[in-house]
Amino acid sequence: MAVRAGHAKRIAPQLTDDPMRAAEPKFTPVDTKSGSASLEIADALRRAITDGILTDGQPMRQSELARNFGVSTIPVREALKQLEAEGLIAFLPHRGAVVTGLSEADILEYSDIRASLESMAAGLAMTSLTRVDLARIEDAYEAFVSGTGGAQGMEQSGRLNWEFHGAIYAAAQRPRLYGMIHDLHSRLDRYIRAHLELPGRKAATDAEHFQILQACRARDGEELGRLTKQHILEAASLSLDVIRERTTP
Amino acid sequence: MAVRAGHAKRIAPQLTDDPMRAAEPKFTPVDTKSGSASLEIADALRRAITDGILTDGQPMRQSELARNFGVSTIPVREALKQLEAEGLIAFLPHRGAVVTGLSEADILEYSDIRASLESMAAGLAMTSLTRVDLARIEDAYEAFVSGTGGAQGMEQSGRLNWEFHGAIYAAAQRPRLYGMIHDLHSRLDRYIRAHLELPGRKAATDAEHFQILQACRARDGEELGRLTKQHILEAASLSLDVIRERTTP
DNA sequence: AGTTCTATAATCGTATACGATCCTAAGTAA
DNA sequence: TTACTTAGGATCGTATACGATTATAGAACT
Structure with a gap:
């Protein structure tokens, strides 16, 4: 049941908000042998941001991301922290992480x-x-x-x-x-x-x-x-x- | 028993390696009302690095840091991730995070x-x-x-x-x-x-x-x-x- | 004695669980 | 109808626990 460490499934950048089948994680079951889950999530989110799929101000809830990626919240938090340090997102307490648009x-x-x-x-x-x-x-x-x-x-x-x-x-x-x-x-x-x-x-x-x-x-x-x-x-x-x-x- | 969120005790930068009383966490019980535990730990470690207390190559084990700070490993990991993004440390798998010296x-x-x-x-x-x-x-x-x-x-x-x-x-x-x-x-x-x-x-x-x-x-x-x-x-x-x-x- | 193999112990990364805090919406009063 | 209060739910941050992997030390063999 537990996803093996470093082998979490990866989701494609489209983070659809379909309320139906929310319990069923939507991800491409590509099992890449490289890197840990947090690194993969960080890469996926980074691509989604630079490709414009995630627009400014769109809140990214930790639990929601965790469900979509099929992992727990901890690797999600680490990925978000990484992106925060890169200046791509900002943490708004209790409002989710948002993409930081540049003025x-x-x-x-x-x-x-x-x-x-x-x-x-x-x-x-x-x-x-x-x-x-x-x-x-x-x-x-x-x-x-x-x-x-x-x-x-x-x-x-x-x-x-x-x-x-x-x-x-x-x-x-x-x-x-x-x-x-x-x-x-x-x-x-x-x-x-x-x-x-x-x-x-x-x-x-x-x-x-x-x-x-x-x-x-x-x-x-x-x-x-x-x-x-x-x-x-x-x-x-x-x-x-x-x-x-x-x-x- | 559980340390209240955002009120973890902070340790002074001296991370003594005394094997005795290792079970007893050594920290200054200053209960700063600001920031979360991971932020405080990141600040403390950053100061320790820039002040030269932590020298190059010295391994910083997650569990050891967690004991010394009196918290669990998760805020320690987040602080280390933060410092990694800042380029101050690097993660060596199974060998602890080390201070990255500049050539x-x-x-x-x-x-x-x-x-x-x-x-x-x-x-x-x-x-x-x-x-x-x-x-x-x-x-x-x-x-x-x-x-x-x-x-x-x-x-x-x-x-x-x-x-x-x-x-x-x-x-x-x-x-x-x-x-x-x-x-x-x-x-x-x-x-x-x-x-x-x-x-x-x-x-x-x-x-x-x-x-x-x-x-x-x-x-x-x-x-x-x-x-x-x-x-x-x-x-x-x-x-x-x-x-x-x-x-x- | 030196080298290779193996078993133990330690570390890491992540899952689950829970208290604290905060946003939100229903309910009440003016 | 509008403004204020309050109860509910949701989110966040962290503690604890556990499997997987790897460093390491001791044993066996040449």
Whole structure:
């Protein structure tokens, strides 16, 4: 009866609120052999948040999550604590954990931080860029160009965009800096990809990425830093415009 | 018998390993009315780590901590999870949680990040510095000068140093940036204050702080950013020298 | 003596249970 | 009808208990 430790079943991110069959846990019985239950739950919830399935302010009750995942409340609490430390959710006592939406000011603030850290990482990468590093960047560039064109390219745009820029930053050989940039991306991704909805924005993004790629080929750290900073701030500004349009139509 | 929720007794950071009276929990029966047990334990352990009482690699067993704090293992686990997310400890399965020491490369990497973020915050602060902000900075400056001179000033140097620089960054009105800088300080503090042991270093630090204060008075963001960056990188470099001396005498 | 195997003990992760606190809605009075 | 009181239910945080896994020390063998 007791679920074996580390082998809890995992639920797909859709957390339907059907009051019927609430007693029957809804989960995909995929028994992944990796990690503990709390880690799996944290990953599932993190994906659900970054994919926009869990929207701001939606309360996530511990007992409800526990039922849906088919585990007790303790691994759920640990997963929520983890996400709280990552800044994705906040605990409201007796009101459930809620997804912490970022304000407009927060998005701008984080974008400034990103601009600073990512231009630094890009500049450092150019001082020690190997052929293999450049090849990885070229691969990621092409994957983004071809992978985000289709109808459902929006789903993958966040991942492919990160893989392109991340390939550059990885070449800097600065694991702590890389980790901090990655964290910022995971917090901002659901907001800063809104600008891709704008007409013609895909082509403009591809053009900017091509400029960045050219700077990498030339190993021009100065130019790459400038382009990176501009790329980030422009995407943030445009995405905020889109989000404003959404809320006040 | 059961400890009331949120009123668990708190232990002082000294976690003695006396095998005798192990059954008798050693704690200061201070019943603080604030926060839950896991938060208190997290704070206590965080202080113990940043104060250097818990050294690198020292295993912290969950059941042992639970006994010492007079609570069960669950709030201990949550506190450890919190500290893990903050990067202060790591979980080694079946070997206890250990304090994650930073390598020399890590310290240099984080110092570069600090230099970038803190010079940015300092520059921003100068664009909107009020009289009140400046007064707070002056106060913190004087507190550091007079507070770190005595024999046991080393204990407070970390806090007073942060209060001085933090007063500047707080004036930037960027809560997310401020939080990130604060996190970096809490991770690095136990390493980057080693340079204060050097003879004459206290006077040099005071002089650098005075230069920084003068730049604040002049509201010269450019100069302040340059001084801040230099201040951080110099302290890191000198501290690493001290740490190297310690390990290879 | 050194190496390999095994059995014990300890640790971890999680399930279940329960008291304390808080939100909520029904009921009463003005 | 509206505002206030109160009883009920729900949620949270933590204590206790237990199976699974692994480190470790002792025994057996070469």
